[in-house]
Amino acid sequence: METGVLNLVGASLAEVAAVLAPLDPRPYRARQVYHWVTRRLVGRIEEMTDLSRTLRTGLAERAVLTDPRVVEVRTAADGTTKFLLEMTDGAMVEAVTMPMGDRTTLCLSSQAGCAVGCVFCVTGALGAGRNLTAAEIFGQYRVLVRHGRLVGTPLNVVFMGMGEPLLNCSGVFAALDLLYETVSPKRVTLSTSGIPAGFAKLQALPRRPNLAVSLNATTQEQRLRLMPVAARWPLEDLMRSLRTYPLERGRRITIEYVLLAGENDSLADARRLVRLLRGIPVKVNLIPFNPDPEFLPHLTTPSAAAVDAFGACLAEASLNVTVRWSRGREVLAACGQLRGRMARSELLPRLR
Ligand code: SAH
Ligand code: SF4
Numbered sequence: 432m433e434t435g436v437l438n439l440v441g442a443s444l445a446e447v448a449a450v451l452a453p454l455d456p457r458p459y460r461a462r463q464v465y466h467w468v469t470r471r472l473v474g475r476i477e478e479m480t481d482l483s484r485t486l487r488t489g490l491a492e493r494a495v496l497t498d499p500r501v502v503e504v505r506t507a508a509d510g511t512t513k514f515l516l517e518m519t520d521g522a523m524v525e526a527v528t529m530p531m532g533d534r535t536t537l538c539l540s541s542q543a544g545c546a547v548g549c550v551f552c553v554t555g556a557l558g559a560g561r562n563l564t565a566a567e568i569f570g571q572y573r574v575l576v577r578h579g580r581l582v583g584t585p586l587n588v589v590f591m592g593m594g595e596p597l598l599n600c601s602g603v604f605a606a607l608d609l610l611y612e613t614v615s616p617k618r619v620t621l622s623t624s625g626i627p628a629g630f631a632k633l634q635a636l637p638r639r640p641n642l643a644v645s646l647n648a649t650t651q652e653q654r655l656r657l658m659p660v661a662a663r664w665p666l667e668d669l670m671r672s673l674r675t676y677p678l679e680r681g682r683r684i685t686i687e688y689v690l691l692a693g694e695n696d697s698l699a700d701a702r703r704l705v706r707l708l709r710g711i712p713v714k715v716n717l718i719p720f721n722p723d724p725e726f727l728p729h730l731t732t733p734s735a736a737a738v739d740a741f742g743a744c745l746a747e748a749s750l751n752v753t754v755r756w757s758r759g760r761e762v763l764a765a766c767g768q769l770r771g772r773m774a775r776s777e778l779l780p781r782l783r
Contacts, residue, residue: 437494439468439476440573441566443605454489468496469612472573472582498570499524504578514575518543518567522560524593526571528579535579536587539571541603542594547624549647549658551689554593556726563594565605572610586614591622591643597629604632607640616640622687624660625669634677643685643716644673648695649703657694673711683712683751690741691720692733701744714751717742 437450447468448461460482467479476491499516502523506512510530517523524540544560545552571592576582588610590596596603603621610619619640623629633639646669648654654661673684686708690696708715720732733741738754745752 435493438497438566439464439494440496440498440570441564441568441605441609442468442494443608450493451490454486454493460486464490466612469569469609472577474498474577497566498574499567501574501578512579514571514578516571516574518563522563524563524567524571526575526592528575528581534585534587535581536589537572537575538589538592539568540592540594541568541590541596541599545594546598547595547658547660549624549645549660551647551657551691551720551727551730553723553726560594562599562602565602565609568602568606569609572606585618587618587620588614589620589622589643590640591620595624595626596621597623597626597633600629600632604636607636607638611638617682620685622685624658625664626660627664627668627672630672639677639679641682641685642676643687644669645687645689646704646707647687647689649700649707653695657691670707670711673713678712683714686713686715687718688715689718689720690733690738692731692737694730696733696737696741698740698744701741705745705748705750708750714753715745717745717752717754719754719756 437446439447442450442465444461444465447465448456448458451461451464463481464479467473473479473496475496476487476494479487479490482490497519499518501514502517503515504512512528514526514528515523516526522543524543526540527538529536529538540563542560542562544557545554546559547555548558549555572588576586590603607616607619616638620643621633621640622643622645623633624645633642645658646654647657648661648666651661651666654666676684678684688695688704704715717738719738720730722730722732742752742754
């Protein structure tokens with residue numbers, strides 16, 4: 432993008448007002464333009480039909496509407512659709528649309544790559560990439576909603592794609608404000624591996640999304656083996672923060688737990704998990720590991736019986752538990768699999 436030209440995708444209301452000021456400084460004008468971008472999701476300034484032609488021409492000299500470029504779209508039998516999206520500098524990310532009854536869930540990426548390096552995650556295996564801007568995050572939403580003709584339909588948005596959202600608070604939080612124009616904070620979920628500084632910033636937000644925490648382990652030693660981030664935030668401290676997390680009425684923290692055969696899927700683990708979560712308003716999401724023989728050859732998925740037994744142990748202790756057998760596996764759109772059909776050698780240089 433040329434310097435001095437604002438990308439309206441990702442712009443706050445104040446930024447829109449500033450770019451419009453020399454053309455038409457009235458606040459309602461800025462709101463009109465902002466709503467075309469954030470609510471009606473138009474792809475071209477030309478389509479903002481309640482602005483005069485002169486105003487549209489003037490705006491087009493100062494601003495652009497640039498969304499991520501769709502490189503590939505693949506739909507699985509269950510309706511899950513995976514998008515491979517390219518940013519203007521060539522960075523690639525993936526985003527997924529999952530229809531569930533009358534509601535559709537959109538899974539967005541917050542970074543191209545991830546520096547956290549969890550041992551069970553393909554994005555982690557790719558290594559650190561870069562933060563996405565608000566425009567690149569909200570742009571994923573715009574592309575998915577337009578492509579699926581979902582404007583005006585009930586949506587959930589989850590930050591469970593590539594990247595650690597709390598390592599990109601500025602991009603993600605700005606994108607949240609844009610999303611909230613059409614999706615209630617109650618319908619947005621941010622999933623994190625647990626980054627202390629980001630966690631504090633999240634708590635301070637005036638409108639918080641739902642919180643999902645990827646716990647994945649029941650002892651510090653085990654978590655450290657699976658998620659290097661545990662060195663920075665020991666399990667005990669993380670649990671203390673969850674216990675005091677300010678939750679809105681009726682909300683619960685989602686605890687995500689990837690089940691890895693022989694690593695964290697024993698009944699002793701299940702019983703420890705029950706003890707760990709006692710007294711915290713949670714719902715538990717068990718995610719049987721999605722294998723990836725190329726990137727993650729050392730790990731395997733537990734049997735369905737082992738998953739059921741683990742879940743039953745939690746349910747017996749009156750925990751609210753769901754098992755998330757991943758959707759869209761055949762298009763490699765499942766958790767931790769977001770990398771498309773591209774080979775490692777092809778993908779890595781683009782992420783750097
Ligand atoms: N970085 C954030 C959000 C992206 S990962 C986080 O870690 O929470 C989204 C979810 O996918 C996390 O709960 C993570 O534990 C899970 N996940 C990653 N790799 C997986 C795999 N191979 N199989 C199943 N779930 C996986
Ligand atoms: Fe990063 Fe989340 Fe993957 Fe861990 S699970 S490497 S935090 S994307």
